[in-house]
Amino acid sequence: MRILVTGGAGYIGSISTRLLVDAGHEVVVLDSLERGHRNAVDSRATLVVAPLGDIEILDSILPGMDAVLHCAGYIDVAESQRDPELYYRKNLAEPSRMLDRMTLHGVGNLVFSSTAAVYGQPETMPITEDALRQPINAYGASKLAFERMIELTESVGLIRAVRLRYFNVAGAWPDGSLGEAHPVETHIVPRLLKAATGFGASFSLFGTDYPTRDGTCVRDYIHVVDLAEAHRAALEYLHAGDAGTVCNLGSGKGYTNREVVDACRAVTGSDIAVDTGPRRAGDPAMLIASNERARKVLGWRPERDLHTMVGDAWRWHTLHPEGHAAPVT
Numbered sequence: 001m002r003i004l005v006t007g008g009a010g011y012i013g014s015i016s017t018r019l020l021v022d023a024g025h026e027v028v029v030l031d032s033l034e035r036g037h038r039n040a041v042d043s044r045a046t047l048v049v050a051p052l053g054d055i056e057i058l059d060s061i062l063p064g065m066d067a068v069l070h071c072a073g074y075i076d077v078a079e080s081q082r083d084p085e086l087y088y089r090k091n092l093a094e095p096s097r098m099l100d101r102m103t104l105h106g107v108g109n110l111v112f113s114s115t116a117a118v119y120g121q122p123e124t125m126p127i128t129e130d131a132l133r134q135p136i137n138a139y140g141a142s143k144l145a146f147e148r149m150i151e152l153t154e155s156v157g158l159i160r161a162v163r164l165r166y167f168n169v170a171g172a173w174p175d176g177s178l179g180e181a182h183p184v185e186t187h188i189v190p191r192l193l194k195a196a197t198g199f200g201a202s203f204s205l206f207g208t209d210y211p212t213r214d215g216t217c218v219r220d221y222i223h224v225v226d227l228a229e230a231h232r233a234a235l236e237y238l239h240a241g242d243a244g245t246v247c248n249l250g251s252g253k254g255y256t257n258r259e260v261v262d263a264c265r266a267v268t269g270s271d272i273a274v275d276t277g278p279r280r281a282g283d284p285a286m287l288i289a290s291n292e293r294a295r296k297v298l299g300w301r302p303e304r305d306l307h308t309m310v311g312d313a314w315r316w317h318t319l320h321p322e323g324h325a326a327p328v329t
């Protein structure tokens with residue numbers, strides 16, 4: 001297949017690009033590099049540096065594409081609360097322009113990087129795809145708004161899409177050559193590992209009085225390579241002519257924040273210092289995915305456990321303590 005990967009210079013997009021080219025697909029990456037890294041893009045892919053909403057560029061690269069894997073977006077929840085307009089622009093308005101040009105050029109297959117944040121604070125665990133979508137922050141709301149745009153476009157037969165709702169993504173390419181390098185890091189595993197390398201800020205656990213086995217929040221973690229495998233499965237599913245769908249991507253297992261701290265300490269051999277603080281507003285006690293639909297519909301299953309995620313991420317952080325400063329391919 002000939003696939004356009006948006007956001008292919010970011011964490012998830014760069015690892016998905018490499019997995020897709022390894023599988024024999026032809027990949028064009030569209031990324032403005034506003035939050036990504038030129039060096040993260042596999043040298044076998046073509047990189048086009050432009051914003052998603054650039055119609056001239058879209059009109060030059062979309063004809064002849066079999067599918068779009070849309071990973072580009074803004075992902076910082078706290079930033080989204082400070083500046084919701086920015087998040088609606090980056091996660092809805094610009095992608096909607098791309099969707100419009102896709103339909104114009106007859107590119108009918110779309111895989112979308114959505115998020116568990118569209119659910120908000122569901123009470124029933126594990127979370128199935130039919131759970132109410134009630135996001136509690138502007139990030140989740142902007143991703144849900146684009147899901148709705150996709151649903152509308154699908155309903156008139158212009159595209160078929162697989163919307164993939166990721167839970168907590170962690171890990172790196174197994175040899176440590178590609179990994180997570182967000183300009184502002186908010187995710188627990190890289191924050192802990194950066195604290196262990198001495199390149200990150202000190203680490204705080206928010207809330208130790210949740211009704212969970214050790215009082216800290218429970219989250220579902222998925223290895224980024226398992227996620228990339230799910231992208232490949234979703235693209236091949238659409239290519240085979242199957243109907244659009246929506247799937248959660250998680251392991252179906254929950255780990256407490258303290259268990260993640262322990263895993264990071266075990267892998268690094270470092271007694272990473274951890275402070276405790278009060279709960280943060282809007283953090284639910286538990287978020288665990290049901291991944292039954294992805295298993296059944298896409299024939300996918302997660303293969304890598306938390307220990308592997310942390311081990312692979314640690315290899316990335318020790319080899320690249322300052323991120324993508326040097327080429328990796």
Ligand SMILES: NC(=O)c1ccc[n+]([C@@H]2O[C@H](COP(=O)([O-])OP(=O)(O)OC[C@H]3O[C@@H](n4cnc5c(N)ncnc54)[C@H](O)[C@@H]3O)[C@@H](O)[C@H]2O)c1
Binds near residue numbers: 070
């Ligand atoms: N990382 C996670 O744990 C996680 C969890 C759930 C969902 N997601 C979703 O996965 C996607 C990728 O996340 P990530 O962690 O790889 O993020 P990232 O910030 O590492 O990568 C995003 C990439 O998109 C590019 N980009 C952003 N806006 C753009 C625009 N308007 N035009 C062109 N390029 C643009 C950035 O330059 C960057 O390279 C996001 O859409 C996010 O909502 C991520």
